[in-house]
Every structure is written in C-alpha cells, then in structure tokens.
Amino acid sequence: MEIIRLENVGFQYKDYEGNVIEAVKNVSLTIDKGQFVAVLGRNGSGKSTLAKLLNALLLPTEGVVTVFGRDTSDADNLFEIRKNVGMVFQNPDNQMVASIVEDDIAFGPENIGIEREEIIARIEWVLKAVGMEEYRYAAPFKMSGGQKQRIAVAGILAMKPEVIIFDESTSMLDPEGRGEVMDVIKRLLKEGMTVIFITHDMNEAVEADRIIVLDKGSVVMDGKPETIFADERLPLYNLKLPLVTRIAKELKDGGLPINGSVTRLEALTEELCRLL
Amino acid sequence: MPIVVKNLSYTYMKGTPYEKQALNDVSLTINDGDFLGIIGATGSGKSTFVRHLNGLIKLTQGSIIADGIDLSAKKPDLKLLRRKIGMVFQYPESQLFAETVFKDVCYGPKNMKKSAEECEALAHEAIELAGLDFEAFKDRSPFELSGGEKRRVAIAGVIACKPEYLVLDEPSAGLDPKGKDEMYNLVLKIKASTSHTVVIISHDIDEIAEYADRIAVFDDGRIYADFKTADIGQYADGLKERGLDVPVTVKLRNALKLSEITGVRQNELIESILKYYKTSK
Amino acid sequence: MKDVTFGQYYPADSIVHRLDPRTKLLFTFFYIVAIFFIKSPLGYAGVAVYAVAIIFAARIPVRTVLKSLKAVIFLLLFTMILNVFFYKDGEVLIEFWKIKITVEGLFFSFTMALRLILLVMGTSLLTFTTTPTALTDAIEGLLKPLKYIGINVHDLAVIMSIALRFIPSIQEETEKIISAQKARGAEFDTGNIFKKAKAMLPILIPLFISSFRRADELALALDARCYNLSDKRTKMKILKYKKTDFAALFYALLFVGLIVADRIFLVNIDIIGLLR
Numbered sequence: 001m002e003i004i005r006l007e008n009v010g011f012q013y014k015d016y017e018g019n020v021i022e023a024v025k026n027v028s029l030t031i032d033k034g035q036f037v038a039v040l041g042r043n044g045s046g047k048s049t050l051a052k053l054l055n056a057l058l059l060p061t062e063g064v065v066t067v068f069g070r071d072t073s074d075a076d077n078l079f080e081i082r083k084n085v086g087m088v089f090q091n092p093d094n095q096m097v098a099s100i101v102e103d104d105i106a107f108g109p110e111n112i113g114i115e116r117e118e119i120i121a122r123i124e125w126v127l128k129a130v131g132m133e134e135y136r137y138a139a140p141f142k143m144s145g146g147q148k149q150r151i152a153v154a155g156i157l158a159m160k161p162e163v164i165i166f167d168e169s170t171s172m173l174d175p176e177g178r179g180e181v182m183d184v185i186k187r188l189l190k191e192g193m194t195v196i197f198i199t200h201d202m203n204e205a206v207e208a209d210r211i212i213v214l215d216k217g218s219v220v221m222d223g224k225p226e227t228i229f230a231d232e233r234l235p236l237y238n239l240k241l242p243l244v245t246r247i248a249k250e251l252k253d254g255g256l257p258i259n260g261s262v263t264r265l266e267a268l269t270e271e272l273c274r275l276l
Numbered sequence: 277m278p279i280v281v282k283n284l285s286y287t288y289m290k291g292t293p294y295e296k297q298a299l300n301d302v303s304l305t306i307n308d309g310d311f312l313g314i315i316g317a318t319g320s321g322k323s324t325f326v327r328h329l330n331g332l333i334k335l336t337q338g339s340i341i342a343d344g345i346d347l348s349a350k351k352p353d354l355k356l357l358r359r360k361i362g363m364v365f366q367y368p369e370s371q372l373f374a375e376t377v378f379k380d381v382c383y384g385p386k387n388m389k390k391s392a393e394e395c396e397a398l399a400h401e402a403i404e405l406a407g408l409d410f411e412a413f414k415d416r417s418p419f420e421l422s423g424g425e426k427r428r429v430a431i432a433g434v435i436a437c438k439p440e441y442l443v444l445d446e447p448s449a450g451l452d453p454k455g456k457d458e459m460y461n462l463v464l465k466i467k468a469s470t471s472h473t474v475v476i477i478s479h480d481i482d483e484i485a486e487y488a489d490r491i492a493v494f495d496d497g498r499i500y501a502d503f504k505t506a507d508i509g510q511y512a513d514g515l516k517e518r519g520l521d522v523p524v525t526v527k528l529r530n531a532l533k534l535s536e537i538t539g540v541r542q543n544e545l546i547e548s549i550l551k552y553y554k555t556s557k
Numbered sequence: 558m559k560d561v562t563f564g565q566y567y568p569a570d571s572i573v574h575r576l577d578p579r580t581k582l583l584f585t586f587f588y589i590v591a592i593f594f595i596k597s598p599l600g601y602a603g604v605a606v607y608a609v610a611i612i613f614a615a616r617i618p619v620r621t622v623l624k625s626l627k628a629v630i631f632l633l634l635f636t637m638i639l640n641v642f643f644y645k646d647g648e649v650l651i652e653f654w655k656i657k658i659t660v661e662g663l664f665f666s667f668t669m670a671l672r673l674i675l676l677v678m679g680t681s682l683l684t685f686t687t688t689p690t691a692l693t694d695a696i697e698g699l700l701k702p703l704k705y706i707g708i709n710v711h712d713l714a715v716i717m718s719i720a721l722r723f724i725p726s727i728q729e730e731t732e733k734i735i736s737a738q739k740a741r742g743a744e745f746d747t748g749n750i751f752k753k754a755k756a757m758l759p760i761l762i763p764l765f766i767s768s769f770r771r772a773d774e775l776a777l778a779l780d781a782r783c784y785n786l787s788d789k790r791t792k793m794k795i796l797k798y799k800k801t802d803f804a805a806l807f808y809a810l811l812f813v814g815l816i817v818a819d820r821i822f823l824v825n826i827d828i829i830g831l832l833r
Contacts, residue, residue, distance in 0.1 A: 016420075017420075041452075042452045042454070042455075043422070043423050043424060043450075043451065043452050043455060044422060044423070052777070055781060057777055057780055057781060078786055079783065079786045079787055082780070082781060082782075082783050082786065083783055086781065086782075087778075087781040089774060089777070089778055089781075090774075091774060093726050093771075094771050094774040094775050094778065095774070095775065095778035096722060097715065097718060097719055097722060097775075097778075097779065097782075098690060098718050098722060099688065099689055099690045099718070099721055099722045100688070100690050102793075103690055103718075103793075103794070106793040106794075107782055107784075108782040108783060109791070109793070110790055110791050110792060110793060111782060111783040111784050111785070111786065111787070111790060112783050112786075112787060113787055113789035113790060113791050114791055115791060116791060116792065116793055116795070119791065119793045120793065123793075141722075141725045141726070144318050144319070145318065155782065156782070159782070159783070171449075171450050172449070172450065174317065174318050174479040175479050175480070175481075175520075175521050176317060176318070176519060177318075200451075200452040200453060202453065235454070238452045238453060238454035238455065239452070239453055239454070240453035240454065240457075243482055243524045243542075244524060246542070247524070247525075247528070247542060247545070247546060250542075250546050251546060251549060251550065254546065254550040255550065255553075255554075256549070256550065256553055265524060265527055265528060265531075268528065269528060269531040269532065272528075272532060272549070273531075273532065275553065276532065276534065276549075276552060276553060276556065293567065293568060327736065330740060332736045332739060332740060355742060355744075358739070358740055358741075358742050359742065362740070363737075363740040365733060365736065365737045365740075368737065370730075370733075370734070370763055370766075370767055371734055371737040371738060371759075371763055372763065373758065373759045373760075373762035373763050374759075383738075383741055383743075383759065384741035384742055387741060387742030387743050387744070388742050419766070433741060434740070434741065437741070437742065
C-alpha cells in the first residue's frame with residue numbers, strides 16, 4: 001500500500017547572499033507501507049531537505065507531496081501528517097524538551113490530546129519497545145548518545161505514527177549506540193512500521209529493503225541494495241561499498257572466482273572457505 | 277622526545293554525589309613518530325586522558341612528562357606545551373569565530389606571540405597543507421563554507437602553530453565515505469610534514485586498523501591493552517568482551533583459520549588471500 | 558566555581574523531597590517574608606533553628622548547604638563592609654580620616670549578613686530538594702489563574718522547561734570551546750579588563766552560533782512533535798496536594814505569624830546596651 005507519494009517535487013531557497021539554491025530537484029517517488037528505505041548521498045546532497053518535505057516541516061516549492069493521500073501544502077492536513085510521520089533528528093541533544101525522560105516522552109502525546117491514563121500506559125509501552133524501562137525517571141543529560149536517541153524514538157513512538165524518518169540519527173553515535181538504534185528499528189519493522197533512514201554509513205544501508213541515492217537534489221539511483229552495490233557509479237556520489245563488499249570485489253578482481261557483491265561477512269567467509 | 281604518562285588517575289566532581297572516576301592508574305608512553313590510535317567505549321576515559329596531555333585538565337594524581345615538560349611542576353610552561361601538542365577536538369568546526377578564514381587560522385600563531393609576517397606565512401602554509409587554496413579561501417567567511425571545508429579550516433588553525441604532536445578526536449565524524457578517506461589522507465600528509473607524532477581517538481575500529489601503527493584500548497578508566505596494529509588478532513576476544521568491535525579484516529582472517537593468511541590492513545589481507553589461493557592451486 | 562552548590566538538585570529520599578513542589582515554592586515565599594520581618598535576636602534565632610530543622614528533615618549534609626554560601630560570599634562581604642563604613646550613628650569605636658566605625662554599625666552589618674545567609678540557605682534548600690522540572694510544574698500550577706487575563710502559561714512553562722533542559726548542554730559546549738581555544742594558546746585571565754573582554758570573543762561567537770543552530774533544530778523538533786498544532790492539549794502530570802502539604806503550609810503560616818507577632822508585640826532586647 002502506497003503511503004507517501006512525491007510528484008515532480010522541487011525545493012528552492014535563497015541563501016544569505018540571495019543566490020537561489022535548488023536543494024531538491026524534480027523528485028518523483030512513492031514509498032509503500034512497511035518498507036525500510038535508506039536514503040544515501042554525499043554531505044549536502046539534499047537528503048535532509050527531502051526528509052523534511054515528507055512531514056511538512058518544509059513545503060515543496062514545486063510539485064506535490066502527498067502523505068496518506070493528504071497534500072502537505074494544505075495547512076488543514078498538518079496535524080494528521082505530523083502525527084503519522086514522526087522524525088528523529090541527528091543531534092540527540094537538540095530534540096529533547098524536558099529534563100526527565102517520562103516528561104519528554106509525554107510531550108508529543110500531550111500535544112495531540114491523548115488522555116492522561118493513555119499517555120501513562122504508552123510511556124511504559126514505548127520505553128519497553130526501546131529497551132529503556134528502567135530510565136523512566138532518569139535525566140537524559142547524563143545518558144549516552146545511543147540511549148538519548150532511543151528516548152527520542154520513544155517520544156515519537158508514543159504518538160503512534162505509521163512512519164518514522166531517521167534523519168542521520170546514528171551519525172553522532174558510537175558503534176554501540178548505532179547498534180542499539182538499529183536493533184530498535186528492526187523491532188519496529190517487524191511490527192509493520194515504515195522506516196525512512198537517512199545515512200551515509202553503507203554498513204547500515206545494507207539492512208534496508210531499498211536504497212535511494214541522491215545527488216545534487218536529484219534521485220540518481222533507486223533499487224535493492226544488491227543492485228545499488230553492483231553499480232559502478234557509486235564513487236561518483238562520494239559513496240563507498242560496505243567494507244565486506246569492497247574486499248569481495250577486490251578478491252574477485254584479483255582472480256578469485258567468487259560472488260563480488262556479497263554484503264555480509266558470513267557470506268564472504270563461506271565463499272572463501274569453499275575456495276581455499 | 278616522548279610523552280611519558282605514569283600512574284595517571286582523575287576523578288570528576290570529587291566530593292559531590294555526581295563524583296566519577298574517569299581515569300584509574302593509566303600509564304602510557306607516546307613515542308616520537310607514533311601513529312597511535314586510541315579506542316574505547318564512550319566514557320572509558322579517552323577524552324579525559326588526551327586533555328591531560330596539553331594541560332587542559334590539571335594533573336591531580338600521577339605524572340606526565342610531555343616532551344621534557346614536567347606537568348607535575350608547580351607552574352609548567354603551558355604555552356610551550358600547547359604549542360608542541362596540537363589538539364583537534366570533535367567537530368572542530370564549532371570553534372571557528374573570526375570573520376575570515378585567514379584571521380581564524382592566525383589565532384593560534386598570534387596567541388603564541390608570532391609577528392604579523394610569521395603569522396601570515398604560517399597561516400598560508402597551514403591552509404595549503406589542509407588542502408585548501410590559500411588565495412581562494414583566505415578572505416572568505418568560515419561560516420559560508422561547506423561542512424568539510426570548515427573542518428579543514430579548523431584543522432589548519434591547529435596545525436598553524438606547527439605542533440610536533442597532533443591529537444585528533446574523531447576527525448572523520450559526520451563526513452560522507454569519501455570525506456572520511458580524504459580526512460585520513462590529510463592526517464597522513466600532516467604527519468609526513470609538520471607533526472610527526474599523531475594520536476587519533478576513534479570509534480571506528482576499521483579506520484584505526486587501516487591507518488594507525490599502534491593501538492591503545494581504554495576500558496573503564498584503565499588501559500586494557502596497548503599493542504602494534506599488526507598484533508590486534510590476539511586481542512580479538514578481549515575487545516569483544518569489552519563491548520568493542522574487531523576490524524572486519526581480523527574477523528575474516530580469524531574465521532578462515534589459515535596461518536598463511538596475514539595482514540590487518542585491507543590491501544595486505546587481500547594480497548595475502550590472493551597469494552595463498554594462487555600457490556595452493 | 559566547581560564546588561559551589563547553589564542552585565543544584567541534591568537527590569535524596571526525604572519528607573521534604575516528597576512535598577508537592579507548589580508547597581515548597583509557597584513555603585519558600587513565606588520563609589523569605591519571615592526573614593524580612595525579623596527584628597529581634599529571638600527572631601533570628603527562631604529562623605535559624607527553623608532553617609536548620611528543615612535541612613535535617615531534607616537529609617542534606619550541612620556541608621553541602623554551607624557550600625551554597627560560597628556563591629554569595631563576595632556579596633556578603635561587600636554588604637558587610639558597606640554597612641560598617643556608612644553607618645554613622647551610635648557610639649564611635651574607631652575613627653580615622655572621614656571614616657567612622659560605630660558599635661551600632663558593626664551590629665547592623667552583622668544582622669544584615671545573617672539575613673542574607675538565612676535567605677540563601679532557605680532558597681537553596683528549595684533547589685536542593687526540588688528538581689527543575691518539578692519547579693517548572695509548580696510555577697505553571699501556581700500561575701494558572703493568569704490565563705484568565707490572556708497570558709499563555711503553558712507556553713511559558715515549555716520555555717522554562719526547555720531553558721532548564723539546555724543549561725547543562727550549553728555549559729558542556731562552553732567548556733568544549735574554551736578548551737579548544739586554550740589548546741590554540743588562548744589566555745583568558747591576563748591583561749586589563751578590555752583585553753579580557755576581547756579575549757572572550759573567540760568563545761562567545763562560536764557559542765552564539767551553536768546556540769542559534771540548536772534553537773533552529775529544536776524548533777523543528779517541536780514542530781515535528783505537533784507542538785501547538787491543536788488546542789485539545791492534555792497534561793500527563795497533575796499535581797495533587799497531600800496531607801503533609803497542608804501540614805507544611807500550616808507550619809509555614811504559623812511561623813510567619815510568630816515572626817510578625819515578635820516584631821509587633823515583643824519588646825526589643827537592647828543587646829548593645831547589654832554589651833556595654
């Protein structure tokens with residue numbers, strides 16, 4: 001089922017010197033329910049702008065964005081769209097509004113008018129969903145980046161959205177924190193959540209059902225990870241293959257008769273054990 | 277001369293309910309010409325450790341002799357120390373402040389009481405070394421540059437004082453894959469020209485294994501291990517036990533269980549596998 | 558400044574910690590009123606005993622409370638010296654040039670200092686035993702009637718909550734920038750006042766820029782969590798007075814009453830006369 005549709009969408013703005021910047025150019029795509037979509041691209045390729053167009057934080061200057069059939073440009077739709085399309089940002093510190101975890105989680109549900117008893121029940125449920133039950137009364141400030149980001153996810157989950165967008169939400173985390181957030185995402189996907197994941201970590205993108213590569217505001221690649229990683233153009237967009245795939249490819253180029261596009265270490269090990 | 281740290285301990289907010297021991301009896305010698313990678317989980321004491329090296333945190337317990345400067349002395353020459361040991365913090369672009377790139381890069385040399393001519397020469401050299409064209413960038417505002425360029429300007433501002441030792445905390449954080457490669461190439465270039473000893477803190481073990489010659493592993497305020505990068509294979513289990521990652525190359529090598537296959541760096545490993553395949557066939 | 562404890566929360570489980578934050582706010586208000594009504598030495602003794610009793614009830618080490626005085630030590634000395642020098646009446650103790658120190662002056666400056674000490678001790682007790690969040694809730698709760706004159710108390714509370722939430726983040730950021738500039742050879746404690754002020758620019762400018770960026774990101778995060786999109790907002794936390802709260806308020810009122818009565822009815826003991 002299609003839940004997000006972009007038709008010839010463009011977004012322009014003027015920088016402080018008055019030059020027109022085209023952050024997103026003529027993008028058309030649809031996203032289906034339950035998909036795990038990774039959006040890749042170099043720094044400044046328009047990934048974040050695209051993400052903000054999906055929950056009406058930005059409105060397209062050209063074309064139409066529809067979410068659940070609702071046009072994001074219509075102010076009457078804002079409430080339904082933002083309630084259903086949650087967003088976790090890059091810097092875990094800059095998206096928390098309260099000094100206590102449960103207060104922060106309650107912020108979204110309070111804003112959309114959920115009853116008190118229901119909010120309290122949801123807090124328990126979302127903290128469990130992100131594996132942070134024992135932190136209900138803790139102060140986010142003292143937590144690790146991974147824990148803070150999980151609290152941010154909990155705050156979004158408490159509004160019961162259909163889609164969650166992660167806008168480079170793992171880029172400031174250590175490997176442990178990244179792992180924690182990825183685990184939460186996998187759990188959400190199992191329960192039918194639609195996830196749009198913006199990153200430049202190829203090892204994370206491997207997990208997605210679909211990868212969209214942006215460059216200079218336009219979609220330059222769109223497909224399954226295997227198709228994207230087999231594409232020779234990747235370096236043109238400042239991207240690199242996941243390390244495992246890179247090793248496999250070089251071994252293949254060096255004369256080893258193996259599959260050069262494996263993405264998992266186990267698969268590569270298996271291939272090599274067969275040969276050596 | 278080396279930086280010799282002995283029995284260093286440090287406690288934050290001593291005597292309050294928030295008291296936390298960040299370092300516990302840490303001893304480490306950083307030799308001339310080292311490319312040392314420091315790894316460890318968040319909160320393991322890495323940052324507290326490097327902040328001691330140039331006196332940003334006052335020594336309270338233990339001893340540090342950095343390039344002949346004794347930090348346990350009553351009044352160590354911090355100015356000289358900071359000229360010798362440059363420090364690039366995480367997201368260093370957030371320390372930019374001047375209206376032009378040139379002025380920002382001159383800030384360090386000016387603080388070190390260099391003359392205007394010297395400042396200009398040092399800034400010129402540093403900006404070029406950081407991979408930016410001096411004439412094209414010197415009069416631009418640092419705030420209108422791209423993220424990658426800003427970071428280069430910030431690094432230029434640190435290497436402008438020609439430190440003999442350069443400490444970098446997560447220099448590639450937030451950059452795209454190509455940007456990360458370029459950053460490490462820049463570090464290698466700086467190591468070859470001005471700062472012959474480099475210390476890098478990173479969470480990315482694959483990066484560290486690829487570039488560093490020696491690795492120190494921090495765990496809960498202590499040093500768990502300190503070894504040559506080539507020997508990391510022996511520490512794979514210890515790293516895992518401490519919740520740390522093992523380089524993909526080492527994982528692959530250990531899984532293959534073939535003594536003929538060696539190498540931690542990607543090229544070394546690939547070559548070794550190819551050689552083994554050809555000879556065994 | 559690290560060991561100054563004024564304004565910090567001191568976690569402990571005590572009857573004072575458990576009181577409703579509105580009670581504590583009102584209690585503190587009455588306490589301050591009482592201090593301004595003290596006249597007799599008996600009054601001072603009464604307030605001091607009262608304050609110490611609460612410190613014990615709150616299970617806070619006396620040392621920690623005394624440390625909170627460090628923050629105002631200069632103010633304290635300044636008022637004392639000013640009062641000693643400018644109090645002209647009474648029996649002269651020492652006289653030189655245009656300065657006259659009198660017995661009454663010494664006594665007066667001593668009582669002023671005592672008043673200030675009691676004031677700081679009492680108010681820091683409020684912050685020691687009440688989390689910033691609870692304090693925000695209390696202010697929102699007590700100011701609620703203002704909405705009838707068109708003041709949006711909720712917005713005010715959100716602003717306060719965010720401000721409190723960001724104090725530690727900005728503190729951390731400031732320390733990081735100071736460290737970074739120090740590492741580039743900056744010195745902040747040399748030269749005259751103009752030089753010092755100029756030396757602060759490399760800290761203040763990056764701090765301003767990062768704070769603006771934070772504010773920008775935070776605004777987006779608030780929008781993404783449906784802030785102010787609907788007027789059917791709910792509230793998770795509802796403050797409720799308990800028996801102990803009524804008891805505490807009763808004691809506070811009784812206490813103010815006694816101090817006022819002391820001022821009005823009791824004959825002031827002439828300490829200076831007795832000393833003579």
